Amino acid sequence: MNKSGPRRGRRPGGPDTRVAILDVARRRFLEDGYHAVTLRSIAGEAEVDLALISYYFGSKKGLFGAALALGANPAEVLARVVAEGDLSTFPERVIRQVLAVWDDPVTGPPLLAMLKSAIDDDSLGGLVKEAVEREIVDRIAGLVQGREARQRAASFTTVVAGLIATRYLLRLEPIVSMTADEVVRFVSPQLRQALRGPGRPAPNARPAGRPAPSR
Amino acid sequence: MNKSGPRRGRRPGGPDTRVAILDVARRRFLEDGYHAVTLRSIAGEAEVDLALISYYFGSKKGLFGAALALGANPAEVLARVVAEGDLSTFPERVIRQVLAVWDDPVTGPPLLAMLKSAIDDDSLGGLVKEAVEREIVDRIAGLVQGREARQRAASFTTVVAGLIATRYLLRLEPIVSMTADEVVRFVSPQLRQALRGPGRPAPNARPAGRPAPSR
DNA sequence: CGGATTTATTCATCACGGACGAATTCTAGA
DNA sequence: TCTAGAATTCGTCCGTGATGAATAAATCCG
Structure with missing residues (x-):
């Protein structure tokens, strides 16, 4: 019942969200390929709101690019x-x-x-x-x-x-x-x-x- | 105001619809690639209802396959x-x-x-x-x-x-x-x-x- | 400390794409 | 002619990427 507590807004604790997303995204993209992966699934797995991906990376392509920029050239x-x-x-x-x-x-x-x-x-x-x-x-x-x-x-x-x-x-x-x-x-x-x-x-x-x- | 006329249902004339779709689909797929092409745009260009594509080819992939089965192999x-x-x-x-x-x-x-x-x-x-x-x-x-x-x-x-x-x-x-x-x-x-x-x-x-x- | 600002987060939608099912109308065969 | 099936249309569902407004914590600055 408790509709309670602060729902919206910044959550307490350090913002390690960005790397969490990147982490999941990288793995998923590399496992399943660009098209097969959905932003929602990444957000879900990273336990993060969908909009945060846009917030940090702008777009799916942006996320992809950021994820691939890591390692292995x-x-x-x-x-x-x-x-x-x-x-x-x-x-x-x-x-x-x-x-x-x-x-x-x-x-x-x-x-x-x-x-x-x-x-x-x-x-x-x-x-x-x-x-x-x-x-x-x-x-x-x-x-x-x-x-x-x-x-x-x-x-x-x-x-x-x-x-x-x-x-x-x-x-x-x-x-x-x-x-x-x-x-x-x-x-x-x-x-x-x-x-x-x-x-x-x-x-x-x-x-x-x-x-x-x-x- | 005349909301009129028989709207739904089979339209008179020979069913050359299938080939019309295939025709447009083939050209579009080859011009723009699979992902860039939308079924709706194909339907529009072929002057055909969207659902007819599903009807004849089942899915987008089905259409693609059928379109490619034609010539130029x-x-x-x-x-x-x-x-x-x-x-x-x-x-x-x-x-x-x-x-x-x-x-x-x-x-x-x-x-x-x-x-x-x-x-x-x-x-x-x-x-x-x-x-x-x-x-x-x-x-x-x-x-x-x-x-x-x-x-x-x-x-x-x-x-x-x-x-x-x-x-x-x-x-x-x-x-x-x-x-x-x-x-x-x-x-x-x-x-x-x-x-x-x-x-x-x-x-x-x-x-x-x-x-x-x-x- | 206390306001103002920035940063991080959530929610609510939008527009669009593919797929489906129900309803409708035409054609073909008995 | 009656009927089964084929062709067509409409409405709708669900999932996708994207965006804007609202909100709250963190940070800065005097």
Whole structure:
């Protein structure tokens, strides 16, 4: 009966609400993906009023961004891989590292969620694109050093992107069910080939043969 | 004031409603992507009552599936590519075909939208995944014929997926700005390598060096 | 200490989207 | 012609993200 007590207004105690929300949000987003998660469910789980989310983060996207800003950026991972070992084993090391990170149940889902949301939201996509260009392609290009380094680095990135796309985004068989060793065995030759680059630069020399099927 | 006339009920004339809906739906989905399109807007544009969509297709997803079942499926494209020419030029032909379709301002965007939609909705992703496995991987596997054909076909698919992911999904430089010829030059070696497969099966032989960074 | 201000919280709604069920009317088949 | 089913419309439900007003605690400042 007691309709009582102060209902509205600030509740006593320190405002750790913000981090509570962020905490729950991060976990939920990474578990279930952006669209599947509802703000109400986050608010409920964090034992917080729905409006507080808007209050602190403005919008669902804002919350998502804030939640993802925490930890796990791929650039560091690459940096580590690049740093250790020499160029001859680079492809294998990259694949193993990619698999280690993406297969890991704690680091994988965040990356996946980030990637997915970057894909369906163009503004986020732009950020990812630039980060990848700057932190990955340019870095690899610096490594390979030779003519057409940037294109070769990009080819390399393309193959890695394909691996990620098929194994984690699309979950394509038989890629998904391959062991790490198998993936290394089947994919590293392509990476190596990419680094090596196409045979002769052939700036405009078209030896003979077909003049490139004109379309 | 005449509130009049028969309002409810079946309207006279042949029921071409179903295809009308499908028509609009297809275009809209491919233009704007799954989430951005609302059933109400489709109904409006098709000059049809909202409930008719449920009536005919059950749900939004049902409509999406039905809309995509129509035409422009990549399987046919592959089939055409596979049919003509011999295996030695297969990689180049695939790349050129992929570029032709995805760069085309009329066929490209639809595919892109479809892909994006499939990525952020898992149930749709499942459909795409199965289609790709069945129509692409298995088909290529049938072509290459040899040991580990399926894995080699999958590797091939991975490289193609990478190309699509970087050039169209992520729009990564310098991939996006390459001409078709450049793409062919830089990517086809990897495709060829993928078809060839890794050198020796090497079931458990690990030459020497480090025993694969254990984690 | 005591008001004024800022910060945190709750409640009440809004507008919109998808889905459904009941009612209605037309078409087709016996 | 009578009747079963197909096609169509309306009204409504429920869940979603977002926002504004009201309220109360915390903080600042003299």
